[in-house]
Amino acid sequence: MKIKFCGAARTVTGSQHLLEINGKKLLLDCGLYQGKREEAYDINRDFLFDVNELDAVVLSHAHIDHSGNLPSLVAKGFKGDIYSTTATRDLCAIMLQDSAHIQTRDIEYVNKKRKRNNQKLFKPLYDFDNVHDTMRLFKTFPYRKKFYLDAFDGKVAVTYFDAGHILGSAQVMLEIAENGKKFNFAFSGDVGRPNLPILMDPEYMGNPDYIISESTYGGRVHDKAADMDGQLKTVILEAIKRGGKIIVPAFSVGRTQEIVYALSKLFSSGAIPQFPIFVDSPLSTNVTDVFKIHHECFDKETSALISKGVDIFGFSNMTYIKDVEDSKQLNNFKGVCMIISASGMCESGRILHHLKNNITSEKNTVLIVGFQAPNTLGRKLVEAKDTTGTFVRIFGDEYPVKSKIYVLNSFSAHADRNELIDYFSKFDKKLLKGVFLVHGDYDQQQALQDVLKNNGFSYISIPEKGSEISL
Numbered sequence: 363m364k365i366k367f368c369g370a371a372r373t374v375t376g377s378q379h380l381l382e383i384n385g386k387k388l389l390l391d392c393g394l395y396q397g398k399r400e401e402a403y404d405i406n407r408d409f410l411f412d413v414n415e416l417d418a419v420v421l422s423h424a425h426i427d428h429s430g431n432l433p434s435l436v437a438k439g440f441k442g443d444i445y446s447t448t449a450t451r452d453l454c455a456i457m458l459q460d461s462a463h464i465q466t467r468d469i470e471y472v473n474k475k476r477k478r479n480n481q482k483l484f485k486p487l488y489d490f491d492n493v494h495d496t497m498r499l500f501k502t503f504p505y506r507k508k509f510y511l512d513a514f515d516g517k518v519a520v521t522y523f524d525a526g527h528i529l530g531s532a533q534v535m536l537e538i539a540e541n542g543k544k545f546n547f548a549f550s551g552d553v554g555r556p557n558l559p560i561l562m563d564p565e566y567m568g569n570p571d572y573i574i575s576e577s578t579y580g581g582r583v584h585d586k587a588a589d590m591d592g593q594l595k596t597v598i599l600e601a602i603k604r605g606g607k608i609i610v611p612a613f614s615v616g617r618t619q620e621i622v623y624a625l626s627k628l629f630s631s632g633a634i635p636q637f638p639i640f641v642d643s644p645l646s647t648n649v650t651d652v653f654k655i656h657h658e659c660f661d662k663e664t665s666a667l668i669s670k671g672v673d674i675f676g677f678s679n680m681t682y683i684k685d686v687e688d689s690k691q692l693n694n695f696k697g698v699c700m701i702i703s704a705s706g707m708c709e710s711g712r713i714l715h716h717l718k719n720n721i722t723s724e725k726n727t728v729l730i731v732g733f734q735a736p737n738t739l740g741r742k743l744v745e746a747k748d749t750t751g752t753f754v755r756i757f758g759d760e761y762p763v764k765s766k767i768y769v770l771n772s773f774s775a776h777a778d779r780n781e782l783i784d785y786f787s788k789f790d791k792k793l794l795k796g797v798f799l800v801h802g803d804y805d806q807q808q809a810l811q812d813v814l815k816n817n818g819f820s821y822i823s824i825p826e827k828g829s830e831i832s833l
Contacts, residue, residue, distance in 0.1 A: 363540055363547075363833045365574070368410040369393060370801040371827035374735045375427040376405065377801055379549070379574055384517055384540055386417045390549050390574070394430030394461070396709055397737040399472070399484075406431055406487055410828055413438040417513040420520060421446040422551030423531035424453035424615060427735075430461050433488035436496045443512060447522055448502040449530025449656045453615055453649060458493045460614075460645040462486065464710045475758050504658075505532065505565075526554030526564035527775050528616035529652070529659050533567050548573040552801065553777040553785055557587045559623050560653075560664045560674075561616075564777070569790045572833060577802030578733060578776040580810025585772035591624050591633075597729055597768045598634050602698050604766070606725030611713045611740055613706035614645040616775055617732050619653055619675060621702060623664075626677050638699040639680040642689050642712050645704055647682040650675050693719050706732045708739035717743075718756045726765040731773040736803065744769055779813065786814060796833070797822045 369378035369391075376395030381388045395405040413435055421444060422428055432444065432454070446454070465486040473483045503509045503522060511518045517539045522532035534549040548570035556563045585593065601608045612618045618641060628634045641647065653675065657665060667674055676682075683689055689712055692701055703713040717739070720726045734740035739754060746752035747767040753760045777785060786797075797819060799807045804824070811822045825831065 363538065364830055365798070365833070366411065366830045367798070367800065367825040367827060369395060369827065370427070371825050371829070372804045372807065373827075374578055374733065374801055374803060376431075377422075377428045378410075378431075379800065380411050381547075383514065383538055386514055387411070387415055388511065388514070388518065389416055389419045390534065391422055391428045391551075392419055392432045392435055393428040394426050396427055396707055396735050403484060403487070406434065409435070409438070413440050416440055416442060418442045418511050419444045420511075420534055420549075421450060421454075422534060422549060423525065423528055424450045424457055425528060425552070425613070426457060426461055428552070429454050429458065431487070433458055433462065433492035433496045436499070437488050437492040442499065443501050444496070444499045445501050445503065445509075445511070445520065447504065447530040447532050449652070449659055450532070451497075451500045451502045452652045452656070453530060454500070455497055456645060456648045456652070457615065458496060459490060462488055462490050462493050468710050471757065508537075521567070523565040523567035524562050524659070525551045526556070526558065526561050527552040529561065529656055533565070535567050535570065545571040547571065550575040552576050552578070552775070553782065554775055555584070555587055555777050555781055558775065559587075559590070559620055560661065561659055562661050564785065566788045569793045571793060572796045572798070573789075573794065574798045574800055576776070577782070577799040577807045577810045579774070579778040580782060580799070580802055580806040580813075581808075582778055582806065583780055584774050584778040585770075587772060589772045590620075590770070591627060593770050593772055594621075594624050595628055595633050597727065597770065598628075598700075601727040601766070602635070602637070604725045604727070605698060606723060606727060606765075607695070607698070607720055608700040608727045608729055609713070609716050609720055609765070610700060610702045610729045610731060611706055611708045611717075612646075612702050612704065613732055614643055614649050614704045617706060617773065618643070618646045618702055618704070619650060620773060621731065622676075622680065623674050625680075626674060629677055629679070636679050638695075640683055640692060640699060640701045641680065642683040642692065642701055642703040642716070644684040646702070647684055650682070689715070692716070706740070707734050708743065714739070714756055718761060721754070721761055721763055721765050724764045724766070728765050728767050730767065730769045733774065733776060743767055779810065782810060783813060783817065786817070786819065791818050791820070794819065795821060798831070799824050
């Protein structure tokens, strides 16, 4: 068996890992790389393998950096099966369509300036027809039910286990028969955190012989998930004193629903005064509808509230916005309000317009509640938190950052260093022959590599993009 690391190697986004098993090829995830626009466009356009030789894709979850380049794969000729959980398929159905829409709209906006400057024009990576063709290839399975990949002649079985990261997210356990031998090969996907609201905690999936594991926060420790509500309350009360808007870039899947859930508890308990909340994202609205039909992913607390008739994703002072004209009207809103909008890393979508119109006012607040990849606008805002005189580029123009920037890592859906150590502690060190760390900045991967070695794990590799390893 061979592994080729085609994305998310020594970086966080663009998850793609190619396995060659018995002469056939399986891709784990097919995510978009997110970063500088032109660099990202070139990376996402060109795969590090021949698409026509690919037999199947196994998807861990629906986040765009794990699923977002599937339509490009199909546009280049892939016609094999795409395997996922049912919730992941349902999320991809709306997220990939939204991705195609955002690419088309944003590239049209950018190309207006590039045309005036006689610069090379961009084209969308894929269109709605490519997304339609992609969704026809999905085959779905529930957690903890073994199934065989059709193209692999009964030699590769897969079992999904709950990763506790977002709705439908999964760890992948492959049972592989090759050259008369059998072994277990695992892919962590993105590992969630214990005690996050709404979702089940990450499951133990059994002992693998080898594992490809994420390492996003391999050297950092988050604030406790239990601190979410208190930290959010503090930020809101301080923002209300300044009398401005609270702009929240949030992933449409998971993070938006978690914030709404936390707000509903703060309002109902009287911890914060009533004020308008706007979820300005058609995708977030549609994703929330998907959440409502997948109770199998919810934890006991959330299930109990739902059984009592509580609408955990809505309250009287909250408005979901779909229409673009209603979104524009938020520019004229006077007084305190919160605008939750995508994308979570501030690289596309309506959040860019809200930042452009609000970031230059000292009255306003920008609240960062998720991981921000290097070179994204979101990361630049995080870096501006404790500095003055910082400018950021939005739609090609420079804007001074005068708003108050807050970063709450208690909302992170990624396991931190201690939680990853606990995750690995459940595996038998004698059986685990190899660990391959992906989906992390290199310094975070090195930190996790060191701590795993100190905890008795013998072989931990940090592969480079394009590198190949034979087992």
